[in-house]
Amino acid sequence: xxxxxxxxxxxxxxxxxxxxxxxxxxxxxxxxxxxxxxxxxxxxxxxxxxxxxxxxxxxxxxxxxxxxxxxxxxxxxxxxxxxxxxxxxxxxxxxxxxxxxxxxxxxxxxxxxxxxxxxxxxxxxxxxxxxxxxxxxxxxxxxxxxxxxxxxxxxxxxxxxxxxxxxxxxxxxxxxxxxxxxxxxxxxxxxxxxxxxxxxxxxxxxxxxxxxxxxxxxxxxxxxxxxxxxxxxxxxxxxxxxxxxxxxxxxxxxxxxxxxxxxxxxxxxxxxxxxxxxxxxxxxxxxxxxxxxxxxxxxxxxx
Amino acid sequence: xxxxxxxxxxxxxxxxxxxxxxxxxxxxxxxxxxxxxxxxxxxxxxxxxxxxxxxxxxxxxxxxxxxxxxxxxxxxxxxxxxxxxxxxxxxxxxxxxxxxxxxxxxxxxxxxxxxxxxxxxxxxxxxxxxxxxxxxxxxxxxxxxxxxxxxxxxxxxxxxxxxxxxxxxxxxxxxxxxxxxxxxxxxxxxxxxxxxxxxxxxxxxxxxxxxxxxxxxxxxxxxxxxxxxxxxxxxxxxxxxxxxxxxxxxxxxxxxxxxxxxxxxxxxxx
Numbered sequence: 001x002x003x004x005x006x007x008x009x010x011x012x013x014x015x016x017x018x019x020x021x022x023x024x025x026x027x028x029x030x031x032x033x034x035x036x037x038x039x040x041x042x043x044x045x046x047x048x049x050x051x052x053x054x055x056x057x058x059x060x061x062x063x064x065x066x067x068x069x070x071x072x073x074x075x076x077x078x079x080x081x082x083x084x085x086x087x088x089x090x091x092x093x094x095x096x097x098x099x100x101x102x103x104x105x106x107x108x109x110x111x112x113x114x115x116x117x118x119x120x121x122x123x124x125x126x127x128x129x130x131x132x133x134x135x136x137x138x139x140x141x142x143x144x145x146x147x148x149x150x151x152x153x154x155x156x157x158x159x160x161x162x163x164x165x166x167x168x169x170x171x172x173x174x175x176x177x178x179x180x181x182x183x184x185x186x187x188x189x190x191x192x193x194x195x196x197x198x199x200x201x202x203x204x205x206x207x208x209x210x211x212x213x214x215x216x217x218x219x220x221x222x223x224x225x226x227x228x229x230x231x232x233x234x235x236x237x238x239x240x241x242x243x244x245x246x247x248x249x250x251x252x253x254x255x256x257x258x259x260x261x262x263x264x265x266x267x268x269x270x271x272x273x274x275x276x277x278x279x280x281x282x283x284x285x286x287x288x289x290x291x292x293x294x295x296x297x298x299x300x301x302x303x
Numbered sequence: 304x305x306x307x308x309x310x311x312x313x314x315x316x317x318x319x320x321x322x323x324x325x326x327x328x329x330x331x332x333x334x335x336x337x338x339x340x341x342x343x344x345x346x347x348x349x350x351x352x353x354x355x356x357x358x359x360x361x362x363x364x365x366x367x368x369x370x371x372x373x374x375x376x377x378x379x380x381x382x383x384x385x386x387x388x389x390x391x392x393x394x395x396x397x398x399x400x401x402x403x404x405x406x407x408x409x410x411x412x413x414x415x416x417x418x419x420x421x422x423x424x425x426x427x428x429x430x431x432x433x434x435x436x437x438x439x440x441x442x443x444x445x446x447x448x449x450x451x452x453x454x455x456x457x458x459x460x461x462x463x464x465x466x467x468x469x470x471x472x473x474x475x476x477x478x479x480x481x482x483x484x485x486x487x488x489x490x491x492x493x494x495x496x497x498x499x500x501x502x503x504x505x506x507x508x509x510x511x512x513x514x515x516x517x518x519x520x521x522x523x524x525x526x527x528x529x530x531x532x533x534x535x536x537x538x539x540x541x542x543x544x545x546x547x548x549x550x551x552x553x554x555x556x557x558x559x560x561x562x563x564x565x566x567x568x569x570x571x572x573x
Contacts, residue, residue, distance in 0.1 A: 020332050023329060024332045029419055029420050030420075048447075050452065050453055051444075051450075055431075055447075058444050061436060062436055065476070066435065133448070136429070137424070138407075
């Protein structure tokens with residue numbers, strides 16, 4: 001086979017005088033694959049903030065684009081959820097006897113837990129569901145779990161409208177404490193992002209995680225005091241098992257639920273350490289989650 | 304992003320650059336590249352994918368038999384220069400797309416290396432687009448996905464719509480587009496960004512004659528603005544009209560590399 005072209009001569013004949021690696025070095029060419037440093041990674045991610053926002057909104061728009069009611073479902077879905085849970089736990093199982101304003105108690109728990117649950121499950125799938133995107137374009141991969149978190153945040157804002165409506169309807173007064181609602185949500189969002197980044201890496205390499213995750217989530221739901229009050233439930237335990245209550249209250253989901261109940265429901269007394277727990281989990285999850293996700297940055301979508 | 308070289312040039316290097324500008328300075332150097340990747344989920348006929356066999360494998364501590372290793376690129380070397388438009392031809396499974404992905408830095412080399420100047424980009428904005436959304440939304444989404452800023456998107460928006468020639472369809476969901484219109488919009492979005500090294504995989508196969516001419520013109524412009532373009536296509540006419548150099552891949556190795564007419568002639572005879 002004849003190969004008269006000069007470029008081939010470069011590749012082959014050139015090797016006699018200068019190796020390709022040396023030629024690359026002389027012209028300042030670099031190897032393509034490398035993980036950026038952590039500060040640079042944060043900078044890259046910040047540069048992609050428009051993509052994160054646009055991707056999140058687009059996913060929300062496209063999610064309901066096939067239905068007749070369209071975006072109204074963002075409001076209808078939480079409303080229907082509230083109705084179903086109230087029917088199950090408030091009426092049929094009649095859990096409400098020991099808790100004042102059980103309606104507000106239950107719906108707050110369900111909505112706040114759903115926010116964390118959906119963000120974390122979304123994050124776990126964010127890499128494996130976007131492999132074609134990862135294999136086609138260069139961008140900091142953390143943009144994907146972040147976009148899923150923003151998408152859930154947008155959905156949560158609608159849910160909060162419904163929630164606040166329900167709480168007011170059940171006769172709770174509007175208090176100055178309500179000004180702290182954004183702070184509580186911000187802490188929860190921070191925790192969600194961290195947990196979702198962590199699960200994104202786990203889900204990207206352990207493919208069976210997505211089958212297992214619904215069961216983990218349901219166990220978490222039942223353990224987080226969404227339907228019942230944790231102190232009431234552990235009151236019958238013997239003295240030696242009293243620590244169970246502390247462990248259950250250290251659960252981040254329980255902390256964020258209790259925080260919101262404390263703000264919205266006047267008669268509700270949260271556990272002593274609710275704010276401390278909430279802040280601790282937010283910082284801890286974000287730092288560990290982000291670091292853990294970044295460590296595998298160059299390996300997503302490969303193999 | 305990194306459009307210009309950020310490192311300082313010594314006087315000697317500048318001299319060398321000027322001297323070699325006749326042929327163009329190297330932009331991509333592929334040095335004895337091998338790519339091996341794993342494929343999941345390839346079940347053979349006798350291996351039934353039911354739960355019982357899967358459990359048996361777990362008990363016997365066997366790996367997933369569906370996992371295979373594919374040695375897709377076996378020792379490829381070449382140097383691409385500023386202003387080159389390189390066509391890559393070969394049969395299905397000869398490693399063309401794998402090679403492009405490796406140049407783009409999206410697949411790690413098993414051995415050997417790819418050296419690049421700046422960030423080669425695969426013309427693959429398709430993956431970021433959502434067919435339920437309007438063309439308008441998709442243009443913004445696609446541009447952001449490629450890393451453009453809001454002001455850049457605003458500046459490029461009309462140009463993208465004009466180039467794609469989809470007219471008022473830009474207000475309709477992409478799912479209502481004909482395949483040609485979709486391909487045109489995708490190419491228009493993807494080529495809106497200035498790329499140092501652009502890798503195009505089968506994007507020009509669809510679209511009518513008139514659009515093909517326009518996109519070829521755009522590829523020429525990119526070459527003239529001292530970029531490098533790689534083009535994979537099964538349509539040999541497109542390659543012959545657009546490229547100044549053709550690489551023929553056969554079973555993961557370079558079988559021939561050179562003048563388009565010559566290589567395509569040999570390829571057609573084989």
